[in-house]
Amino acid sequence: MSKHNFGYFIHEGVSNMFSHGFMSFAAIGITVACLLIMGTFTLVAVNANGLLKDLERENEMLAFVEEDFAEPKNLQSKLAAIPNVASVTFISRQQAMERFVEQYPDEEMFRDLDPNILRDRFSIKVADLERISQTKAAVDAVDGIAYVNASEEIAGGFITLRNVATVVCVALIAILFLVSVFIISNTIRLTTFDRREEIAIMRMVGATNGFIRWPFVYEGFLMGFLGASVAFLMEWGLYEAVAQGVSTSDAMQLIEVIPFKELWGPVAGSFAGAGIFIGVGGSLSAIRKYLQV
Amino acid sequence: MLESESALIELKDVEMEYDNGTKAIRGISLRIDPGEFVFLVGPSGSGKSTIIKLLTGEVEPNAGRVRVNGFSTRNISERQIPLMRRTLGVIFQDFRLIEKKTVYDNLAFVMRAVGASAKESRKRIPYVLELVGLEKKAYSYPDELSGGEQQRVAIARALVNNPATIIADEPTGNLDPERSLELMDLLVKINKLGTTMVVVTHEKDLVDHFGKRVVTIDSGRVVNDSVGGYVGGRIHV
Ligand SMILES: Nc1ncnc2c1ncn2[C@@H]1O[C@H](COP(=O)(O)OP(=O)(O)OP(=O)(O)O)[C@@H](O)[C@H]1O
Ligand SMILES: [Mg+2]
Numbered sequence: 001m002s003k004h005n006f007g008y009f010i011h012e013g014v015s016n017m018f019s020h021g022f023m024s025f026a027a028i029g030i031t032v033a034c035l036l037i038m039g040t041f042t043l044v045a046v047n048a049n050g051l052l053k054d055l056e057r058e059n060e061m062l063a064f065v066e067e068d069f070a071e072p073k074n075l076q077s078k079l080a081a082i083p084n085v086a087s088v089t090f091i092s093r094q095q096a097m098e099r100f101v102e103q104y105p106d107e108e109m110f111r112d113l114d115p116n117i118l119r120d121r122f123s124i125k126v127a128d129l130e131r132i133s134q135t136k137a138a139v140d141a142v143d144g145i146a147y148v149n150a151s152e153e154i155a156g157g158f159i160t161l162r163n164v165a166t167v168v169c170v171a172l173i174a175i176l177f178l179v180s181v182f183i184i185s186n187t188i189r190l191t192t193f194d195r196r197e198e199i200a201i202m203r204m205v206g207a208t209n210g211f212i213r214w215p216f217v218y219e220g221f222l223m224g225f226l227g228a229s230v231a232f233l234m235e236w237g238l239y240e241a242v243a244q245g246v247s248t249s250d251a252m253q254l255i256e257v258i259p260f261k262e263l264w265g266p267v268a269g270s271f272a273g274a275g276i277f278i279g280v281g282g283s284l285s286a287i288r289k290y291l292q293v
Numbered sequence: 294m295l296e297s298e299s300a301l302i303e304l305k306d307v308e309m310e311y312d313n314g315t316k317a318i319r320g321i322s323l324r325i326d327p328g329e330f331v332f333l334v335g336p337s338g339s340g341k342s343t344i345i346k347l348l349t350g351e352v353e354p355n356a357g358r359v360r361v362n363g364f365s366t367r368n369i370s371e372r373q374i375p376l377m378r379r380t381l382g383v384i385f386q387d388f389r390l391i392e393k394k395t396v397y398d399n400l401a402f403v404m405r406a407v408g409a410s411a412k413e414s415r416k417r418i419p420y421v422l423e424l425v426g427l428e429k430k431a432y433s434y435p436d437e438l439s440g441g442e443q444q445r446v447a448i449a450r451a452l453v454n455n456p457a458t459i460i461a462d463e464p465t466g467n468l469d470p471e472r473s474l475e476l477m478d479l480l481v482k483i484n485k486l487g488t489t490m491v492v493v494t495h496e497k498d499l500v501d502h503f504g505k506r507v508v509t510i511d512s513g514r515v516v517n518d519s520v521g522g523y524v525g526g527r528i529h530v
Contacts, residue, residue, distance in 0.1 A: 008405065198391055198402070204349070205454060206378035207406035209371075 005211070013218025016191040023187040024223060030183045031227030031278055032234065034176035035271050039235045041169035042270075043263065048162045050258055061136060061150035065120040069144040072120045078142055079122055084135045086127040093118045119146065130159050177278065184223055184282030188216055192287055199290050209291045216283045224279020228271040235267060236260060301326050302348060302458065302489070307357035309343060309513075317343040318354070319513035325491060327457070330484045332500050333493045335510035341493045344510070345462050348491070349381060350374045362457050379407055382451025382459040382488075386466035388443045390435040396422070396446050397431040400453045407454055417453060425449045425479060441472035448479060458489040465496060473499060 017024045063079065065072045072090070079088045091099075096118045126135050136150045192199065202212050243257040302325040309318035317340045325331050333341050346352045347359050350366060359366040362380035364373060390399050400421065401414045409417075422428045425445040435443055444464060451459050461480065465473035477492075477499050484490040494500060500507055509517035 005405075005408075197389065201389065201391065201403065202406040203375075204378065204383055205403045205406055205450075206375040206381075208375045211406060211408075 005214075009214040009218050012215035013222055016188075016195075016215060016219040017222055019194065020187060020190050023190055027180075027184045027187040027282075028223050028227045028230070030176075031180045031224060031275055032231045034173075034180040034278070035228060035231035035274060036234055036238075037176055038169075038173045038274065039231065039267060039271060040238065041165060041172065043235075043239060043267070045162065045165050045169060046263070047255075047258055048165065051255060060123040060125055061132070061139065061148055063122045063124055063139050063142075063148045064146045065122070066144050066146045067119065069120075072144070075122065075142065075144050079124060079139060082135060082138045082142075084127050084131050085139075086125045089123040091121050091123055093120055096121060177274075180227075180278045181282045181285065184220055184279055185286045187223070188219055188283045188286035191219060192216060192290055196290070212291065213284070213287050216287045217280055220279035220281075220283025220286075221276055222279070224275035224277070224282075225272065226275075227278070228275025231275070232268055232271045235271070236264070239263075301360070302362070302491070303358075303360040304344070304347070305358045305360075307347065307354045307359060309347060309352060309354050311352075317513055318347070320357075321510075321513070321515055322357075323508060323515060323518070325489060327489055328484070328487060330481065330490045330503075330505045331492070332503075332505055332507045333491060333510065334495070334497075334500060334507055335516075337495075339510045340513040341510055342462055343513075345383075345460055345491075345493065348460060349383060350377055379454060380457045382454065382456040384444070384447050384451050384459065384461035384464045386463040388435070388440075388447045388467075390443060390446055390450075392435050395432050395434055396427065396438075396449075399435070399446060400450055403450055404453055409454075421449045421453045424452070424483070439472075440467050441476060444468060444472075444476055445479065448476075448483070452483065452488070456488065458491065459483065461490070461492045463493050463495065465494060465499065470498075474502070477503065 065075065069075075076088055076090055079085060093116065124135075124139060126132050132150055136148050139145060140148050199212055239260050243260070246255055246257050302323075304321050304323045307318055307321045308316070310316045321340075321344070323344075333344065335341055343352065347354060347366070348361055350361075350369065353366060361377055364377040364380075369377065391402065394402060397418055400418045401411070404414045404417065405411075418431070419428060422431055425448050427442060427445055427449065430438060430442060430446075435446065438446065444467070448459075448464075451461075459480070464480070465476055468476060473496060480490055480492060481503065504521050506520050507517070508515055
């Protein structure tokens with residue numbers, strides 16, 4: 001494609017877009033909505049995943065050894081052999097005691113405590129948080145283990161939330177994607193209709209399909225790109241506002257929101273990619289029927 | 294540009310049926326040599342416009358072969374159709390100019406469509422406009438011109454990409470007799486400069502006046518191919 005044509009295609013694409021200002025506005029608006037919903041759900045999912053990772057990192061299940069069990073250390077290999085167990089660490093009564101003292105330096109009570117009132121225990125980390133219940137049961141069943149402490153409810157709640165969010169997110173994105181392509185396609189169909197005589201003449205004199213198509217492709221590209229840009233700015237604002245809300249709220253203080261500056265690259269990239277895909281896809285579907293023979 | 298051997302138009306045993314079952318062409322063989330001037334005449338519905346659509350590749354034959362300036366529609370690829378059309382200039386009864394573009398821009402538009410630069414347009418367009426006698430109307434819009442002038446713009450547009458063949462489907466259909474004669478004179482003049490000319494017309498007087506080769510079509514067949522006049526002339530077939 002020569003430079004000369006490039007300028008022509010861009011010019012035609014822009015003037016096409018303005019010739020149906022309202023429809024173009026609507027098409028861009030729908031694209032913005034699509035990208036915003038897509039982006040918001042994804043960002044929520046990313047943050048939930050981050051929380052889940054934190055939870056996983058901190059989540060040790062504690063398996064307490066029976067009081068009168070002779071050789072607690074012998075249990076180590078049995079526990080390690082259980083599926084989904086990532087690591088097993090033995091903690092003696094003495095060590096457990098020291099930890100308490102470290103953790104609560106102000107509580108006089110622990111300092112004078114006899115370690116013998118505590119039990120020997122194993123700290124067990126699981127590989128997959130989703131299967132923590134089964135793992136807990138298997139650990140419980142080992143001879144010599146008195147009981148197991150695991151925060152499975154918290155983990156379960158997060159996993160359900162994440163799974164529901166993923167399904168809703170994928171379904172919504174798919175629907176909005178199609179709607180956006182459809183609206184952009186219809187907008188461009190209006191311009192192709194306006195220009196049907198010009199298209200007919202171009203075909204008659206032997207213009208290639210590519211030449212005829214480019215201005216409309218640019219029109220779609222431009223709408224998709226504009227939509228992506230607006231959506232990005234709005235997403236950014238929205239994210240900062242929500243992050244601000246979370247960090248100042250008492251109830252959610254503990255949730256650590258990933259700062260936007262760590263996310264903006266992938267967000268910008270995927271918005272631009274999706275926007276351009278929607279725009280160009282819409283324009284190609286609109287122009288198809290004019291290019292047959 | 295094109296070798297004279299390939300710059301010809303040939304239909305061989307061509308049959309063509311529209312999707313709705315109308316048999317428009319029922320076995321036509323016809324050869325038009327480079328530089329010829331041919332009138333295509335015949336009653337309404339006889340298949341004249343269909344022959345033109347076969348030449349421009351708008352419709353395909355169901356049987357037989359169509360060759361146009363070195364391209365064969367039998368095995369032509371989607372990509373080659375534009376290249377074939379660049380060897381043709383087409384003129385219609387209803388002019389088909391772009392109303393919101395000036396005369397100059399109407400011509401520049403079709404030059405750009407086949408890859409010409411603005412510079413090439415600036416050189417070529419004044420020459421072509423002068424040839425059709427419209428050098429003073431370059432910046433007029435089509436609705437500021439008479440019917441005859443508009444049709445001359447259409448001729449200029451057909452000429453501007455320097456085609457080997459010009460095909461005109463009833464170019465004088467919307468013009469009064471005097472304008473029709475002027476227009477036909479112009480087509481004869483362009484033909485003398487080397488462009489093959491295929492002209493569909495209903496107007497017996499015009500055909501008789503010029504004494505060119507006349508191919509008469511009826512019910513999708515060639516019923517007469519002769520030089521001189523409407524059916525009455527010397528009979529070849
Ligand atoms: N697009 C079409 N679909 C179906 N049938 C068609 C189509 N175009 C033309 N026909 C039929 O094909 C036959 C030949 O039509 P064509 O247009 O070639 O005639 P013509 O000689 O150009 O007539 P006229 O002098 O009135 O322009 C006619 O019977 C016509 O009704
Ligand atoms: Mg006709």
